[in-house]
Amino acid sequence: EVQLVESEGGSVQIGGSLNVSCIISELRYPGYTLAWYRRAPGKEREGVAAIDKDGHMNYAPSVKGRFTISKDRQDSGKITLYLLMNNLQLEDTAMYDCAADCGGAPPWLLLHGERYHYRGQGTQVTVSS
DSSP, X not given: OOEEEEOOOEEEEXXXXXXXXXXXXXXOOSSOEEXXXXXXXXXXXXXXXXXXXXXXXEEOTTTTXXXXXXXXXXXXXXXXXXXXXXXXXXXXXXXXXXXXXXSOOOHHHHHTSOOOSEEOOOEEEEEEO
């Protein structure tokens, strides 16, 4: 079964940077799309960034230009999904989790709805002033 495990999040000050990762195992599908979601306190869960198997990416307007999604396949066959977050703001404070769609959906589709087959447990990112 596909498993997703996020790295530990962290706490940073406004304007700081943080890189979180997600190790994905047993993802053996011809087409897949990976995404990062987040849920801020008192808000609905939202799609942050998504990337498909061929490297096509989409970002939520609120993070475009500040966040970068990328992926890397290890020799073991596992995939590491990254989210580099720059110029972090208070509103970026949230629980972030990674997810995988195994049907080859376009990245934009994952950002506009909770479309995924597997999901990680989440990691907390806190931005303070």
